[in-house]
Amino acid sequence: MLLVRREIGDVLRELRLKKGHTLRQVAGRASVALGYLSEIERGQKEASSEILYSVAEALDVPISQIMRDVSDRLAAIENVLIPDTVPADFIASFNSEVNSMRG
Amino acid sequence: MLLVRREIGDVLRELRLKKGHTLRQVAGRASVALGYLSEIERGQKEASSEILYSVAEALDVPISQIMRDVSDRLAAIENVLIPDTVPADFIASFNSEVNSMRG
Numbered sequence: 001m002l003l004v005r006r007e008i009g010d011v012l013r014e015l016r017l018k019k020g021h022t023l024r025q026v027a028g029r030a031s032v033a034l035g036y037l038s039e040i041e042r043g044q045k046e047a048s049s050e051i052l053y054s055v056a057e058a059l060d061v062p063i064s065q066i067m068r069d070v071s072d073r074l075a076a077i078e079n080v081l082i083p084d085t086v087p088a089d090f091i092a093s094f095n096s097e098v099n100s101m102r103g
Numbered sequence: 104m105l106l107v108r109r110e111i112g113d114v115l116r117e118l119r120l121k122k123g124h125t126l127r128q129v130a131g132r133a134s135v136a137l138g139y140l141s142e143i144e145r146g147q148k149e150a151s152s153e154i155l156y157s158v159a160e161a162l163d164v165p166i167s168q169i170m171r172d173v174s175d176r177l178a179a180i181e182n183v184l185i186p187d188t189v190p191a192d193f194i195a196s197f198n199s200e201v202n203s204m205r206g
Contacts, residue, residue, distance in 0.1 A: 003152040049106040064177035074167035
């Protein structure tokens with residue numbers, strides 16, 4: 001069974017390590033018990049929305065980015081391709097360059 | 104405080120309505136109590152990872168898509184722009200068209 005809490009745990013740990021923080025530092029900043037944060041990172045406990053909010057703040061990462069990383073990991077596991085939108089300004093510059101070359 | 108469960112609830116309700124299902128139908132298929140699913144949709148209860156899995160199956164939607172929708176909603180609220188990757192084949196066709204015109 002595909003469990004969202006496992007991916008959330010992996011994402012939180014990766015972000016924490018990338019920022020060079022210890023469990024103790026993040027737990028302290030987020031006012032979460034160290035053992036609880038450790039269980040969340042290992043995918044053993046569900047993080048409540050309030051705890052996710054505090055941990056995201058402690059890591060200085062938007063919650064949307066955390067959930068996007070979670071979604072990307074789930075998509076890889078589910079073998080689902082979620083089409084990215086080509087940014088509008090990229091399409092605009094593409095069209096204007098092509099048109100200018102067509103003269 | 105930005106609460107992930109509110110966005111999850113909104114996304115689950117939207118997907119359910121888009122598919123034309125009632126709360127009762129989805130609760131039955133997912134083996135979740137109707138009142139509980141209703142509270143999840145209203146953002147009042149956290150959905151465990153197991154329940155998210157069952158509800159996603161009952162809705163016939165990949166969990167990754169649900170979390171992507173949640174992330175997109177959070178990004179809009181946080182006013183965060185998560186850059187989409189421009190698909191590689193779009194870049195390749197852009198480059199080949201430009202090169203052929205430069206010919």
